[in-house]
Amino acid sequence: MAAERTRNIKRIGLQFAFWAVLGILLLTILQNFINISQTDQLSAYDDGWDDMSAFREDIKAMGVETKSLVSSPLLLADIEDPRNTTFIIAGVERDTLSFPQFDEDGFITIATEDGYSPSEVDAIVEFVDNGGTVIVLEDFGYAGSIGEAYGVRYSGYQLYDTNYVSELDYNYIWMCVQASPCGMNGTELDPATIEEHERWSSDVGEHPCAQFDGQSMTRSEAGVCSHHWVKSAGDLGRIEYNATYTMLLNNVTGLEIVPGVRGALKDVNVRAITSNQATVDVNGDGELWVSNEQTSETPDLWGQFNLSIEACASSSCDPEEGGRVFFVADGSALINAIYDYEGFNAGEYGKTDKFIPANDNRKWALDVIAESLMSTLEGEEGQPAENAMVSFDESRHPQNAILADSYNTVYFLLVYFTGEGLAMLALFVVLFITFEAVLLKKRDPEPWRHVFSIIYYGFGDANRYTYYAKTEKIRQVFLSKVRNQNGLTVEEFHAMSAKELVGLIQDPVLAKFAIEPGKYSLEQSVALVKRIKAWGRR
Amino acid sequence: MWTRKASFTFTGGIALILIGMMITNNQMMILGLTLITFIVVNSWVSGHGDIEVQRTLSADNLYKGDDLYVELLVTNRSNRRTQLLDVYDNIPHEMKLRSGLNQMRLNLRPGESARIRYVLRCPLRGHYSIGPVSLRVRNTFNLGVEDMYVDHHSDIVIFPQIKEVEEAFLRSRTPKMYTGATTLRTPGQGSEFYSLREYVPGDPFKNINWKAFARTGDLMVNEKCRDAVTDLYILLDSRDVARIGTVLKNPLEMGTVSAASLAAFFLKRRDSVALGIYGDGLAYLPPDTGDKQYFKILSSLAGVKPEGSMPLQAVTNSLSGRFSRGSPVFVISSCEGDGTVPAAVRDLVGRGHEVTVLSPSSIDFERLVSRIPRMSYEVLKLERQNRLTTLAGSGAQVIDWMPDMDLSQAIMQVRGY
Structure with missing residues (x-):
């Protein structure tokens, strides 16, 4: 959680830095263009x-x-x-x-x-x-x-x-x-x-205005030479060019x-x-x-x-x-x-x-x-x-x-x-x-659709599976079964001698398994588990 | 928000204008301007989401697996047409649309209404809320889209399923237990007269003894004897480990079903039923009878989530003092990952309670979702049998509940291991 928060902060910081640099660059460029004058x-x-x-x-x-x-x-x-x-x-x-x-x-x-x-x-x-x-x-x-x-x-x-x-x-x-x-x-x-x-x-x-020099005309007739026009009488005037x-x-x-x-x-x-x-x-x-x-x-x-x-x-x-x-x-x-x-x-x-x-x-x-x-x-x-x-x-x-x-x-x-x-x-x-960006990035809003979704599983602890296949665990489970079957407390069971235990088990194979720790192959373990399962039903 | 079409039109318009300027082509510039103008004018002709919605549900409470009928009345309360308006009623993902559709595209005149009807199946218990109503306003040529919503919610509680429990299955080694309603000489809800007492504010008028009032001048009310066989306590394990399995089949789901069914069974017989749910903490509903208690229990069970790791011993230590003497206690737990279960059960039995442990077989639930090696599975099963044997040895009735087994079947196998 903390690592994710740190990553988020870094991401936001990087984004901020990127936009800040971009903004400064843009401002610098704009400064060259926009030059407000006092006059x-x-x-x-x-x-x-x-x-x-x-x-x-x-x-x-x-x-x-x-x-x-x-x-x-x-x-x-x-x-x-x-x-x-x-x-x-x-x-x-x-x-x-x-x-x-x-x-x-x-x-x-x-x-x-x-x-x-x-x-x-x-x-x-x-x-x-x-x-x-x-x-x-x-x-x-x-x-x-x-x-x-x-x-x-x-x-x-x-x-x-x-x-x-x-x-x-x-x-x-x-x-x-x-x-x-x-x-x-x-x-x-x-x-x-x-x-x-x-x-x-x-x-x-x-x-060109010199050609009208001295001529009498109205101001509008003077046209582009009207700045040389000097009023004489009424609307008329005279072009005075020098x-x-x-x-x-x-x-x-x-x-x-x-x-x-x-x-x-x-x-x-x-x-x-x-x-x-x-x-x-x-x-x-x-x-x-x-x-x-x-x-x-x-x-x-x-x-x-x-x-x-x-x-x-x-x-x-x-x-x-x-x-x-x-x-x-x-x-x-x-x-x-x-x-x-x-x-x-x-x-x-x-x-x-x-x-x-x-x-x-x-x-x-x-x-x-x-x-x-x-x-x-x-x-x-x-x-x-x-x-x-x-x-x-x-x-x-x-x-x-x-x-x-x-x-x-x-x-x-x-x-x-x-x-x-x-x-x-x-x-x-x-x-x-821009066209490419619009093509790639612009998406219409997704159409609404109800999705029925209850796919959810609670998993057990898969790591324990190998543990439960070990000989020691099998032995422990078997001994618990023996104890339960005979209605013994933990203390009573621990106080028993090996001979008494063998007597309780009444199965030479399982008795040997219970008393003599040793290595068992997978096939032997399978056979033992089957035997333990059947034990006590007789 | 612009749609993709609008973005293309706008970008195309700008591009045509600029390229037209580059190559001094007036026709191209005019075409670009036309596209831009089209977008601008189109944005003026847009609809609105000023509508009123009213949702009607066929029920506020349902049992898991039942169907819910929903009707949504949409009314345009504006003076303008809505134009193209998509209406979508948001429903929880855990509900399945059985018939009808929860959405509709409308174009309502001012004041006009439309109804959207659909049926939902509710396969999961829980507290749910239908809503809000999402609206999507589109303009004429679908160039602009605006999403909004009407904050209108309808709450609904999906109770766990109630399974039939045969009375004969619930046998006890104590013959007095579960023999039918008897009258307890304590005041409470019941039918027989217990005593007269002075009226206190809040007493129902129907309980006022008018004759006594006429005689004494004081308002007196009749108190009734409490009708109950006994108090029954149900302890439900909702620890995180109870989630193992599929979403529909896991110890917690089966636990809630069994707790609800047992509660229904006993409340129907006018017994008092208490419910304790432990997981992250302990939620305790004191014993009571009647429909109200039934509703409370179902509501509590509807909201149960698998979390926490509170041991049973902590629960019994906390509650056993409040348990009525000799009353039966149902412990519904997979007993997985809790070493205190034997001690807790022993303690309850020692206090004279008739303890029944209903234990969904978590190993078999786990097998539904995980590939457990055969040998490991057998050893795990052996260990679980040892655990249940220990519980049975402590004086509890133990039920090993397999995933594919019905509740009544499971209860039938009550035995002392």
């Missing part, structure tokens, strides 16, 4: 000062459908019309996890993820190859894997420029989207240094074109650069120590750095000729506070004592959208294409609620396991095992 930012569906609701509202006002991807960019493969879709990645705030996967040669490779798994990057590349437009707004996060796909690298170091907004602080810098750097005149940007967008200038190839873009960035990093690396798109161009006096805080100590040579005393860098890079399928970057990817070195370029600076300054996103200067962030972003999604059909000029859609990547924004983050995670896992090679294989194996 909920950069979402197109929230209207905080650090979210992007104003941008999304503008897009919707253009008549363009907006959607969000909360699971994984793997779903980009399911988009029916990539040519008329723009995918916006604003802030890649968390890393991803992926299985090893098969490479082009059929070997299994283990990828070191940086925000997006190789399959997700492949899905984005494929999307762009099919004519899609991607805007990547990122600074210190996890957009490295996307950049690498196009031969672009985020330096990840904080960048400072002399073109900063003096009434705010040195973290706010101006980015002029033009070939040469713009400059400052005192505390203001020098208008003389501001040039037109390199690609959208009238000299190279105009922006190709200069002075964008305001906050806490930026530098972008590099990786030398010697051929990305997925052949034409990679720098669209905006810093001034010549920009510096990069390489060691992140908040101090800038620079010289002509990078040493341990002067670890930081100075010079001119890239702020925006555009990768296109063709040199003209015409959406009709292939997809484009816009890299900007700031994840917060389109947040409500900067994008909708008027509303922010007016306190629409909460009371503020900081006033954001006028900027062209809105114009730039909407011009990218307009160029990408404007219909190319005759008679629909200025209007969004039939399937025009802007999709926001919300999959890499941690949520501040466990349910929301769990939902995103579950959705991510679902998409991941049904979209990526080895994960699909793993899922297939799991499904197979």
